[in-house]
Amino acid sequence: MVCGALFGAPQKPPARQLHAAIPMRDGVRLAASIFLPPLGSDHARLPAILVRTPYGRGAGITPNYQAFVDHGYAVVVEDVRGRYESEGVFQPLHQEPADGDDTLNWIARQYWSDGKVGMVGGSYQGIVQWKVAPLNNPHLKAIFPVVSGNDDYRDRFYSPGGALKLGHRLEWMSENQRAPGYHPDFSKYTLHLPLRTADILATGWTSEMYRAALDHPAYDSFWRAISTREQLQRIRIPVFSVGGWYDNFVESDLEAYAGLHKSSGLNRILIGPWAHNMSYGFEGVNFGPEAAVPIRTLQLEWFDQWLMGKDTPLVSQPPVKIFVMGANKWREEREWPPESASERRFFLVSSGKANTLNGDGALDEKPKWRVSEDRYVFDPRDPAPTLGGAVCCNPLIFPWGPKDQRPVEKRKDVLVYTTRPLKRDVEAIGPVKVVLYVATSARDTDFTAKLVDVFPDGYARNLTDGVLRLRYRNSLEKPELAHAGEVYRITLDAGVTSNVFLKGHRIRVEISSSNFPRFDRNPNTGGPIADEIRLRPASQTVYHDRQRPSHVLLLVMPESKG
Numbered sequence: 001m002v003c004g005a006l007f008g009a010p011q012k013p014p015a016r017q018l019h020a021a022i023p024m025r026d027g028v029r030l031a032a033s034i035f036l037p038p039l040g041s042d043h044a045r046l047p048a049i050l051v052r053t054p055y056g057r058g059a060g061i062t063p064n065y066q067a068f069v070d071h072g073y074a075v076v077v078e079d080v081r082g083r084y085e086s087e088g089v090f091q092p093l094h095q096e097p098a099d100g101d102d103t104l105n106w107i108a109r110q111y112w113s114d115g116k117v118g119m120v121g122g123s124y125q126g127i128v129q130w131k132v133a134p135l136n137n138p139h140l141k142a143i144f145p146v147v148s149g150n151d152d153y154r155d156r157f158y159s160p161g162g163a164l165k166l167g168h169r170l171e172w173m174s175e176n177q178r179a180p181g182y183h184p185d186f187s188k189y190t191l192h193l194p195l196r197t198a199d200i201l202a203t204g205w206t207s208e209m210y211r212a213a214l215d216h217p218a219y220d221s222f223w224r225a226i227s228t229r230e231q232l233q234r235i236r237i238p239v240f241s242v243g244g245w246y247d248n249f250v251e252s253d254l255e256a257y258a259g260l261h262k263s264s265g266l267n268r269i270l271i272g273p274w275a276h277n278m279s280y281g282f283e284g285v286n287f288g289p290e291a292a293v294p295i296r297t298l299q300l301e302w303f304d305q306w307l308m309g310k311d312t313p314l315v316s317q318p319p320v321k322i323f324v325m326g327a328n329k330w331r332e333e334r335e336w337p338p339e340s341a342s343e344r345r346f347f348l349v350s351s352g353k354a355n356t357l358n359g360d361g362a363l364d365e366k367p368k369w370r371v372s373e374d375r376y377v378f379d380p381r382d383p384a385p386t387l388g389g390a391v392c393c394n395p396l397i398f399p400w401g402p403k404d405q406r407p408v409e410k411r412k413d414v415l416v417y418t419t420r421p422l423k424r425d426v427e428a429i430g431p432v433k434v435v436l437y438v439a440t441s442a443r444d445t446d447f448t449a450k451l452v453d454v455f456p457d458g459y460a461r462n463l464t465d466g467v468l469r470l471r472y473r474n475s476l477e478k479p480e481l482a483h484a485g486e487v488y489r490i491t492l493d494a495g496v497t498s499n500v501f502l503k504g505h506r507i508r509v510e511i512s513s514s515n516f517p518r519f520d521r522n523p524n525t526g527g528p529i530a531d532e533i534r535l536r537p538a539s540q541t542v543y544h545d546r547q548r549p550s551h552v553l554l555l556v557m558p559e560s561k562g
Contacts, residue, residue, distance in 0.1 A: 013038035015061050015069045022078065024088075024102045031085035032078040032103075035061045035069050036112055045114040047141075047307035048074040048107050051121050052100060052128045054083045054090070054176065064296065071300055072308070074112055078103060080128065090177075092124070093152060093209055093226055100132030108139040115139055118303045122146035122242075123276065123393070127156075130256075133239070134231035142306035144299050146242040147276050149249030150256045151229035153476075157213045159519060160251070160493040162472035162479075163446060164217075164529075166190055167517035168248055168392045169210065170202040175394060179204030186397045190517040193533045214530040219476035232259040238266035240302045240314075242295065244274030245325065245464070246282075246401045248392040251431075251496050258336050261319070268314065269336065270298070271498070272323045275400045276392045282401040285461075288328040324427065325463075326453065326500030337430035341555040344426075346507060348417050348436075348544040348551060350374055354511075357409035361417040363507060369546040376413045376512075378445065379537040380521040383514035384414055388462055389450075390495065391518050398517075405452055405460040405510065415511040415542060417552075418454060426501040430555030432464055432494040434509065437548035439488070442538035443481045443526025444471045448515045449492045451552070452508040453501055460508060464495035467519045471526075481526045487543065509552050513540055 016036040021029035036046070049068045051057075057077040065075045081099055082090025108115040117139045119129040126148025133143055149155030158164055167190055174184040182204030189201035196214055199207040216222040224230050229252070239260060243253035250271060257269040272278065273287040278295070301312040318332035331338075347367040348354075354361025354374040361374070388403030395401070409416050434449040450465040471479035473490045482488065501507050514521055523529060524538040544550040 015066065017061065022103055022106045024081070024099055028081060028086075028088040030078050030081060030087070030099065030103065031057070032076055033057050034112075035065055035075040035077075037069055037072065044112075046072060046074040046112055047114055047116040047118070047303070048076055049303065050103065050107065050117050050119045051075070051077045051125060052080050052096075052103065052119070053077065053121065053125050054080045054092070055124070056084045067296055067300070071304075073303070076103075076107055091209070093212065096128045096131040097135060100128055101135050101137050104132070104137045104139045116141050116307045118307050119143045119145075120299055123148060130228040133237060134228060134234040136234065136236055140237055142238045142240070142302060144240045144242075144302055146295070147244060147247045147249050147253075147278070148241070149252035150232070151227045151252055153219050153223040153227065154229070155249050155252045158217070158219075159467050161466060161468035162217070162476055163467045163469050163519040163522070164195070165248070165518065166195070166520040167386065167398050169213075170198060171398050172393050173199065173207055173210060174202040177203050177207060193535075194531045195520060196530045217529065218472070218479055229256070232256060233263060235260060236264070238264075238268075238302075238306055240268040240270075240298070242270045242272075242278075244272055244276070244278060245323070245497060246273070246275040246388075246390050248276060248390050250390060254336050254496055257320070261335060265319070268302075268319045268321075270321045273325050275390075275395065277395070280395060285402045287323070287325060290329060291323060322429070322498050324429070324498050324500055326502055327427070331429075331498070337555050338557065340558055341429055342558065344554050344556040346419065346509075346552045346554070347549055348509075348511075348542070350417070350544070354415040354417060355412045356414065357406060357416050359416055361415055363417045363419045363509065363552065367544075367546075367549050367551075371545045373541050373543045373545075374415050375539065375541050376415065377537050378413055378513035378524070378540050380514065380523055380535040383516035383521050384408055384411055384448075384512045386515050386518040389465055389515075389518060402461045405450070405462050406458065409460065409510060411512075413512055413514075416508065417511070418508040419506045421456070421504050421506055422501055424503055426507065427499075427557040427559070428501065428554045429498045429557055431496050432466075433553040434466070434492040434494050434511075434551075435553065436490050436492065436511065436550045437487055437543040438490060439485055439541040439543070440470065440482060440538050441484050442524040442536065443484070444469070444522060445482070445524050445538045445540065446470065446513045446519070446522040447490060447492060447540070448510075448512045448519075449494045449552075450510040450515070451494055451497065452510060453499060454506040454508050456504045463499050464497045465515060465518075466492050466494035467515060468492045469522060487548065489548075511542055513538070
């Protein structure tokens, strides 16, 4: 002890660091740093861990990368095309499959490589893993994407209901693609019209990526050609994905797992009570000590299994591990959604005055068959504001996570439906669907839904939400404008959750027509939204009677049924 205090604890020899310009098939060279165990290590040839990043690979090794080196891996950290020290033009929608493939082949040719490569990283660093996985490069043996999703349309730009993820996309661009010395204002560039030129306010110059996305508001051949989601059946390598209930990509993470699980039993998924930054805490909300997970340990076990051929505990554990909020505990399952979960409907009820928190809106498992509807005016010049949720990517600019929704619920353009205090716990787990019978005065408009856990003291915690652009009510591929006054049956995809509504709590759903700037405002004109500068109010009607039973559809675990 004395010697340690005087002379310091023994230090491990430093990792060897190499630098490389990795050639791509078109002659562009990508800058990379390679970290190897010190000379004299037991392995002359090593499996490699690859990180491909648009955020800068840094000047040296980080503690996270050091953990892999200490475990016997080489680590390769590469700036993607057009970023930092790498050559070329940054074109994130198109460049990553081929560049990832070329990088894997280059690694396998190096004197220090045994030809086996795994990939790690979150957000964009996870997206690049999904991009290269369908190519089945023989050297890529496993991936570990975190908070990343697998579809450019539904994850990075648009919602499953066809509305633009405006705040997410513009804020990411303002952080990562802005002109030198430019200082964007989030409140100004999200309000800017037309949407097509909001990129200039967000970044200081035009964005080819952003404008290409606006040119394709429907899910057409442009998006299908670049979507990993469309190629899931081609992925043969093991995938361990990690997501968060308050992350933008969580629904896609779970859908990808479910799709891969049908063809392979090699995949794993872990979903916790996190936002896009898993280490970020939520003000006033504590999910307990179990919410923390040793991700690095899981990664090492994952790659030991698939790159080093070691038997690890992971392969014998259930492949789905999800955190149950409310109960603040982990649940392990064999599939997603859990096979034992069953549908449970909660019907919208009111006497026509469900507007605001103080209205007469209710949720009831027994529908009330009296003729009734609720009405409100949606004015895109004064949209209902986003208050937390699964947004991205800087919480100091665009706050995320669980927030008290009562300020939003005071608005007259928000319909509020709430159960009575629950007599027993209700554990909801899985996709949340909201079926509405609606009419509007506009040719096109939006309808939004939000699931909320109401505590005994009135605190209203948001769980998940969604939006449907009415022109996409039948298909994301073929938009159809509405006829004013006609009643439509629509289904809103309100995301996914895992939450116990505890005894004494209440289940609530909010219905409105905006959640801004999480989603862009519908101008209600029916014209091309990207170039619209006119904003018109729309009169909205939500029906709930015998012929038009609007309801919320939850998946509920059996032990919580009454």
